Amino acid sequence: MPTNLTQCQDCKDHFPNIGLERLLPVRLGWTGELGTSTLCVNCRRKAYNTYKEPYPPGVDVYVDPTTKIKVLPRITLTEATAQYCLLDGHLESLPYMHVNSLEAVNGDYKVKMFEEKLVLEKARWLYGGDIGIDNARDAFSWQKGGYIELPPVGAVRERRNRIRQMFLQRELFASSKLPAIKRYIESGHGNLREIVKTFAI
Incomplete structure (x- = not known):
């Protein structure tokens, strides 16, 4: 396995360490109470589909x-x-x-x-x-x-x-x-x- 790839902690696939496909840390749960996992784009989508991120101030009506x-x-x-x-x-x-x-x-x-x-x-x-x-x-x-x-x-x-x-x-x-x-x-x-x-x- 090339050393410039990292494994997603959810799907277990491997991704580059740089660029848009790189793995990023996600705090799981509403307040991060379930810990932090390093996830790929698709797994981050699943995580945030469960735990919605709030809108920043002044973005929603x-x-x-x-x-x-x-x-x-x-x-x-x-x-x-x-x-x-x-x-x-x-x-x-x-x-x-x-x-x-x-x-x-x-x-x-x-x-x-x-x-x-x-x-x-x-x-x-x-x-x-x-x-x-x-x-x-x-x-x-x-x-x-x-x-x-x-x-x-x-x-x-x-x-x-x-x-x-x-x-x-x-x-x-x-x-x-x-x-x-x-x-x-x-x-x-x-x-x-x-x-x-x-x-x-």
């Missing part, structure tokens, strides 16, 4: 405490592929909504917006849980010189979700890279409603 509106976090096709290491084909089976982009120069430009929790679920299944997604990010980072785009977290995610939801209510998409929107998302500067009103004319 919630009521925003600032605006009191219901937020259903959505991301673009570009964000889904970049942040969750998915290909366009992986997203074909997922529902999406079409909205008008505010960056369209001539005429209408439609943007596909996917529910982020469904994108996360697809990536979890494909790579075998959150730990598999992290491994995929490491594996693909070489394509971008060691850099990989990560989903926002904490207050930045909350502000991104908040302003995006307000535009989506108007069936509009405003890129997080637009200066006023980027400033609000990253630092909270600016009047939220005035920003939306200005762009959504």
